[in-house]
Amino acid sequence: MGEVKKIDKFEVLQDLMRRRGFAWQSFEIYGGVGGFYDYGPLGATIKRKIEQKIREAFQREGFFELETPTVTPEEVFIASGHVEKFVDPLVECKKCGSRYRADHLVEEALEIDTEGMSAEHLTKIIEENNIKCPKCEGELGEVWYFNLMFETYIGPYKDKKGYLRPETAQGLFINFKRLNHFARNQLPFGVFQIGKAYRNEISPRQGMIRLREFTQAEAEIFFNPKETEHPHFDDVKDEILRLYPIENQLKGFGEIEITLEEAVKKRYVLNTFFAYYMAMVKRVLLDIGIPEKAIRFRQQLPEERAHYSTDTWDVEIYSERFGWVECVGIAYRGDYDLSRHMKMSGEDLTVMIHYDKPKIVKKLRVSLNMAKVGPKLKKDAKRINERLKEMSEDEVKKIVQSLEETGKAIVEGYELERDDFIIKEVEEKITGEKIVPHVLEPSFGIDRPFYLLLENSLTVDEDGRIYLKIKKDMAPIEVAVLPLVAREPLKDIAYDVFRTLQKAGLIVIYDEKDTIGRRYARYDEIGVPYCVTIDNQTPEDNTVTIRDRDTREQIRVKIEELPQRLKELIFG
RNA sequence: GCGGUGGUAGUCUAGUCUGGUCUAGGACAGCGGCCUCCCGAGCCGCUGACCCGGGUUCAAAUCCCGGCCACCGCACCA
Numbered sequence: 001m002g003e004v005k006k007i008d009k010f011e012v013l014q015d016l017m018r019r020r021g022f023a024w025q026s027f028e029i030y031g032g033v034g035g036f037y038d039y040g041p042l043g044a045t046i047k048r049k050i051e052q053k054i055r056e057a058f059q060r061e062g063f064f065e066l067e068t069p070t071v072t073p074e075e076v077f078i079a080s081g082h083v084e085k086f087v088d089p090l091v092e093c094k095k096c097g098s099r100y101r102a103d104h105l106v107e108e109a110l111e112i113d114t115e116g117m118s119a120e121h122l123t124k125i126i127e128e129n130n131i132k133c134p135k136c137e138g139e140l141g142e143v144w145y146f147n148l149m150f151e152t153y154i155g156p157y158k159d160k161k162g163y164l165r166p167e168t169a170q171g172l173f174i175n176f177k178r179l180n181h182f183a184r185n186q187l188p189f190g191v192f193q194i195g196k197a198y199r200n201e202i203s204p205r206q207g208m209i210r211l212r213e214f215t216q217a218e219a220e221i222f223f224n225p226k227e228t229e230h231p232h233f234d235d236v237k238d239e240i241l242r243l244y245p246i247e248n249q250l251k252g253f254g255e256i257e258i259t260l261e262e263a264v265k266k267r268y269v270l271n272t273f274f275a276y277y278m279a280m281v282k283r284v285l286l287d288i289g290i291p292e293k294a295i296r297f298r299q300q301l302p303e304e305r306a307h308y309s310t311d312t313w314d315v316e317i318y319s320e321r322f323g324w325v326e327c328v329g330i331a332y333r334g335d336y337d338l339s340r341h342m343k344m345s346g347e348d349l350t351v352m353i354h355y356d357k358p359k360i361v362k363k364l365r366v367s368l369n370m371a372k373v374g375p376k377l378k379k380d381a382k383r384i385n386e387r388l389k390e391m392s393e394d395e396v397k398k399i400v401q402s403l404e405e406t407g408k409a410i411v412e413g414y415e416l417e418r419d420d421f422i423i424k425e426v427e428e429k430i431t432g433e434k435i436v437p438h439v440l441e442p443s444f445g446i447d448r449p450f451y452l453l454l455e456n457s458l459t460v461d462e463d464g465r466i467y468l469k470i471k472k473d474m475a476p477i478e479v480a481v482l483p484l485v486a487r488e489p490l491k492d493i494a495y496d497v498f499r500t501l502q503k504a505g506l507i508v509i510y511d512e513k514d515t516i517g518r519r520y521a522r523y524d525e526i527g528v529p530y531c532v533t534i535d536n537q538t539p540e541d542n543t544v545t546i547r548d549r550d551t552r553e554q555i556r557v558k559i560e561e562l563p564q565r566l567k568e569l570i571f572g
Numbered sequence: 573g574c575g576g577u578g579g580u581a582g583u584c585u586a587g588u589c590u591g592g593u594c595u596a597g598g599a600c601a602g603c604g605g606c607c608u609c610c611c612g613a614g615c616c617g618c619u620g621a622c623c624c625g626g627g628u629u630c631a632a633a634u635c636c637c638g639g640c641c642a643c644c645g646c647a648c649c650a
Contacts, residue, residue, distance in 0.1 A: 019583060019601075031623065031640045086650055092573085100647070148650070166650080202648055203573070210649070306650055326649095465612070485608040513603095517611035524611090533610070545610085552611070 010321045012466060013458050014207070017043070020526050022454065023208065035204030035212030037447070042526060045476035045507070047215070047450055050288055051194050054217045054444055057284045063190035063219055064182075068171025070196055071152060074161045079344035080170050080337060082163075085307040087145040088202070089122055102143040105131055119143040150198050150212075164198035169441060171195075172220045173337040176349050180222075187351055187437055188223035188273075194446075208451045209322055215446040221277070222437040224353060225335075228271035236279035237261040243268055244298040255296055270311060270332065277442050281315050281328050284444075289453055289471025294318040300329075308336040317452040327448045335436040342436065354432035361428045366396050366421055457527065468527030469550055472570045478507045479566055480523045484535040486512040494534040497544065497559060501532075504563035506570075524549055529570060532562065 018024045021040035025032045039047055055065065077083045091102040102122045106112065109131050117125075122143040125131075131140065150164040165171065172179070172191050183189035194217040204210045237260050244255045245268050258268070260275045269275045278297060285295055300312040308331070315328035342349045402409040403418050410416075457470040472478075481498040483490035491512060498510040509528075511519055516533065523531055531547040533554070538544055544562065545554040546569070557565050 015583060025641080028641095032642085034641070082650085088648070088650080090573090090648095104647090199650085204649095205643090207642095304650090308650095463612090484610065487608060515609060515611085515613070517609085517613085519612090520610080521612045535610075547610085554610080 042476035058192045066193045079340045087147045091143045168193045168216045168218045190221040192219035217444040221440045225438040228273040230273045230276035233272040239279045242296040246299045329443045331441045333439040350434040359430045466525045470527040472529040475527045477528045480531045
């Protein structure tokens with residue numbers, strides 16, 4: 001019974017989204033293509049509002065926004081690991097045509113780890129171990145890799161390969177040198193980008209939940225791995241999050257509710273730096289209008305994690321239709337991306353960390369007493385002297401120790417005595433060190449929260465009347481101005497009110513068609529939080545009523561106070 | 573990709589099995605008008621559809637084949 005009702009609600013929403021202009025599948029008139037969605041007039045407005053909430057939240061953290069191309073040359077994704085790792089090995093049964101993940105078949109049959117194996121290697125293993133099609137026992141063909149990135153070519157000749165970016169992040173990493181300069185060498189700093197990304201999903205399903213082209217809002221926060229205390233952690237330490245850590249998932253324990261301070265103390269969360277941004281993400285989702293009870297943080301299992309990450313928490317939003325849906329990922333990317341780009345490009349992507357005070361380090365400097373040793377070592381003397389200079393502190397200490405204890409030391413096959421060396425203790429002034437910053441990445445999907453916001457806002461009462469109880473400041477139309485009946489002077493007054501509100505910056509609609517009840521229903525359905533009604537009392541005293549979508553209650557206000565009152569009610 | 577089920581106006585649906593009376597019916601929505609009304613009232617009128625392509629047949633929404641899309645299951649989800 002309850003289940004039937006839930007399915008109905010999903011269908012009501014699908015219907016509503018198409019009928020009233022929120023979102024629908026793209027390319028409809030040509031039959032539609034899976035994994036692509038168009039945002040209609042109301043949907044695009046809500047999407048922009050979601051993006052704006054995230055943008056403002058990042059800006060409150062002092063991050064700056066970037067915009068980089070979606071078309072990206074191949075080298076970037078060779079460096080990022082996507083060319084190699086963003087793939088699935090597939091194999092087809094020669095008899096029945098069924099397709100499988102080759103690595104999964106091998107892992108299952110032989111219980112070995114196939115991580116990083118080539119297609120040829122997998123093919124060989126399948127042949128040698130006589131692994132057959134699980135369905136029909138038929139022979140399996142060659143293993144091939146399918147890369148989930150969309151390929152393209154840059155320019156008129158097919159010699160410059162490119163890909164549509166599978167994440168917006170790389171556009172930020174490859175600009176690191178300029179960004180670090182912009183931040184004047186001060187870690188930590190954050191940058192973000194809101195834009196499209198593309199993944200050629202093998203089989204997109206579930207409507208807007210898995211798209212081939214989608215919008216992300218990703219921030220990369222570059223920090224010194226030795227400084228993982230967030231300066232503003234106190235602001236959020238008492239925030240209670242619902243966590244679902246790895247061990248609770250593995251042991252079948254449930255979720256836990258815990259303050260961030262406790263979560264760090266009990267080592268559920270790496271450090272206060274990570275914890276701070278978990279709180280930030282939660283606040284953004286609440287600000288968008290996702291109910292608190294529908295938000296949880298689930299730590300990704302090691303095998304789920306992307307190739308670049310060593311710890312990731314997904315922020316999931318509950319859907320009646322799809323269960324818990326991953327909407328935001330907070331990934332610890334370490335120095336993976338910067339190190340890889342440093343290697344690939346040859347650029348120096350380090351940051352100089354200046355110490356508060358220069359460190360005075362006492363160091364043993366050991367060199368050969370060339371005058372004494374020259375005749376003995378001949379032309380090897382110079383080479384060994386160079387070698388001594390390159391030695392690590394430990395190697396040098398060993399030699400000195402040996403000299404002190406036995407009076408002798410063996411270097412490069414020569415036995416040398418104390419007098420053959422010049423040993424000096426020198427003071428070295430070190431003003432800082434070069435480090436590759438580590439990266440924490442909060443990465444918002446936009447399309448999924450969009451859908452889940454609508455789903456969580458949709459209410460159907462027992463009469464079947466639909467209300468989209470979307471958070472008031474997220475509504476795509478903020479006010480509807482309605483003359484009670486389409487008659488003068490009500491129409492004229494109403495139209496003036498409409499224009500006044502438009503000029504005041506509100507998103508407003510004017511409507512005089514149909515009965516007033518029907519119009520209220522029309523605007524309840526698309527989530528208009530307030531209807532302003534011009535009635536027969538208006539010509540007498542210049543007052544109008546404001547009707548609340550969620551309570552149906554009306555208050556009467558003076559027309560001159562209307563813009564201000566509405567703004568307070570909606571954006572308060 | 574595989575298997576199953578399905579695709580009729582903006583939405584939901586009748587018709588499909590058993591080909592012809594289908595010039596494709598209804599409801600809701602939309603548009604115009606009457607009514608002038610505080611929560612989807614009523615009346616009149618209008619607009620609007622057989623997923624695409626091929627085939628079988630005198631005749632196809634209906635039968636057959638291919639494609640596309642959706643839903644469910646398998647697989648996949650870095």
